[in-house]
Amino acid sequence: MENAQKLIHTHDLTEKSFESFLPANLRTASRLHFTPIEVAKKASEWLTETPAKSVLDIGAGVGKFCITGAYHSNAHFYGVEHRESLCNIGIQIAGHFGLQNVNIRHANILDIRFSDYDAFYLYNPFYENLEFVKRLNDEVTLEEDLYQVYLNHTETQLDQMKKGTRLVTYHGNNFEVPNSYEKVAEAFNGELKLWIKQS
Numbered sequence: 477m478e479n480a481q482k483l484i485h486t487h488d489l490t491e492k493s494f495e496s497f498l499p500a501n502l503r504t505a506s507r508l509h510f511t512p513i514e515v516a517k518k519a520s521e522w523l524t525e526t527p528a529k530s531v532l533d534i535g536a537g538v539g540k541f542c543i544t545g546a547y548h549s550n551a552h553f554y555g556v557e558h559r560e561s562l563c564n565i566g567i568q569i570a571g572h573f574g575l576q577n578v579n580i581r582h583a584n585i586l587d588i589r590f591s592d593y594d595a596f597y598l599y600n601p602f603y604e605n606l607e608f609v610k611r612l613n614d615e616v617t618l619e620e621d622l623y624q625v626y627l628n629h630t631e632t633q634l635d636q637m638k639k640g641t642r643l644v645t646y647h648g649n650n651f652e653v654p655n656s657y658e659k660v661a662e663a664f665n666g667e668l669k670l671w672i673k674q675s
């Protein structure tokens with residue numbers, strides 16, 4: 477199936493080809509803020525090895541995780557991103573790769589109902605409210621208080637998912653992960669973690 481889908485791809489997906497579609501000002505930021513392709517591939521494999529059909533990236537950036545997952549599988553990858561400029565770039569890049577199974581939506585995570593999705597990916601999205609130095613840009617309001625608001629929403633929504641739900645986290649302190657999830661695997665020196673809801 478993977479090979480059948482690959483035939484219609486207009487470009488090979490590599491770090492270099494992905495970066496070539498980014499505006500110059502985001503190429504350096506990309507290495508700090510967006511998931512490396514090989515990590516995104518492993519994460520999306522973990523999330524879709526069950527019958528999971530729709531995967532949500534919580535804070536999708538320019539859609540690097542979603543695009544990689546969509547490129548390598550037939551599952552549908554949804555990204556929510558509160559910076560509109562990043563969404564627009566992600567939508568364009570998905571188009572360059574000829575992918576139909578990606579949606580990147582401009583919204584805040586507070587407006588997202590997690591029960592619409594089967595599995596989740598989280599690359600430390602909310603820490604930017606606490607870390608003033610390495611912010612991507614000034615496009616959105618970032619405040620210390622928002623960190624806890626976003627974290628609480630995400631934890632509550634994840635906790636309401638059904639038993640067996642998969643979540644992959646990359647970096648971060650994993651405070652968003654409810655106690656109902658157990659860590660079952662790690663990769664990339666423990667930075668990538670697979671969690672499965674136990675109850």
Ligand SMILES: C[S@@+](CC[C@H](N)C(=O)[O-])C[C@H]1O[C@@H](n2cnc3c(N)ncnc32)[C@H](O)[C@@H]1O
Pocket residue numbers: 509510511533534535536537538539540541556557558559562583584585586598599600601602604612626
């Ligand atoms: C570390 S980047 C990860 C991007 C992407 N998931 C990836 O792996 O390449 C986190 C992203 O989350 C977004 N984000 C942070 N808080 C958000 C919120 N409350 N709602 C939607 N997006 C948010 C940021 O704008 C940023 O693009």
